[in-house]
Amino acid sequence: MSYEGFAYIYDHLMEDVPYDGWVDFLRTHGERYGNGGNRVLDIACGTGEISLKLIESGYDVTGVDLSSDMLMVAREKAERRGVALPLFNQDMAALDGLGSYDVVTIFCDSLNYLETEENVKDTFKSVHAHLEQDGVFLFDVHSLFKMDEIFMESSFTLTDEEVSYIWESFKGEYPHSVEHELTFFVRQEATGLYERVEELHKQRTYPVERYCAWLKEAGFIVKEITADYRDGSPTEDSERIFFTCVKNTEA
Template sequence: MAYSHMAAVYDRLMADTPYDKWLDWVENNFRQGNRQPQSVLDLGCGTGAVAIPLAKRGYRVTGVDLSADMLAIAYDKMRAAQVHVAWAEQDMRELEAAPADAVISLCDSLSYLTEEEDVQQTFRRVFDHLQPGGVFLFDVHSPYKILHVFGDETFTYQDDEVSYIWQCFCDPLRLEVEHQLTFFLRQPNGLYERVEEEHWQRAYQPIQLLRWLGEAGFVDMTVTADFTDLPPATDSERLFFRAYRPGD
């Protein structure tokens, strides 16, 4: 799902997101591999909240996203940070890039793949774009979060510049949620513009994702939950996966 209206206010709405936890998780997993990655593909990179800090830490980063609007903001942030990230407007299901030592997809980007075939195809594309011995790191929403956190809830936010009404409509059989977002964006003349977006996300059982990773060729798969080293519990909200492409 490509963000359009939301891109302009995304960083403002995500200001409290603990990106440092994702960065720590990524680098902790990098250190556990047989070699330290130098090149990183960031799938669903958004406005560069992880890609740019990784570049600051010395990695060669390519950020891939479906949204040109998000990538434009990422580019401006990169220039302000005085680092280099290569940006590519692509669908992760059709990934085309130079092979990297690591591929990451964070902040539930893979949860936007709402068909099983799309997840399987993405795993195959990632495998093909990893160097031998490379690592694939990603996180997704858990079935529990789709059913019991999003569910059929309504969330609201309001400040002087942007407000929203966020309605969730859950399909429990597919473990899928439709996010209907209505934004009210303050314009230079002081009036507010109303814009709407719809997004869909789907959860999969961990055993399914592990099986699809194995079918794509990955080995040494692990799954943990909620930024810990612990396996998922029944009420875990975010699932973290690590998988390797076999070495030479």
């Protein structure tokens, strides 16, 4: 997906998202299982918010995203803050020529935007090829519970002076998938009038066991599976599942 016009209002809508939770997750699990290096490849980096927070925490970060609009916003933010953030416009399922890293991340349920099982498998293989031996792969996905119970046939609204939206979710084409129809009304600074922006976002998730099988097939050892930014195994009503994996030195 490209995010198109959505890229320019994304940060405003995501102000309350717990980015620090992902940064803390990387720090604790990277130290627990990593090789001691600090080179991070932040896949699906979006507008760069997590990448920039990681740089401020002392990591050497490279960002990748499929959306050129998102990368443009990320580049502008990095320039304003005076930090170096290399950015590449690539598909996570077909990364090429980016070197090797100590940690690779796919946060903010970005993996759920991949449409097919083959896309997920190819992404895991692509990540494996860009990790140092004993490197750590960290990612999160929506749980079956969140996809099937919370999102399904739900509506969410926000009324704000700058941006308002209507967000409606419907059952998708595949099992455990959902389609989000988003209609935004964005205030134009020059005129004070509101511009209407429409987006269709599709997400799909899988049982934990399927992810584990694909990770093993790609050459990873799954070290931990946790939920909702906390230690401890997922429960039936967990909403966000976190995976901590290490590149198998024997693969």
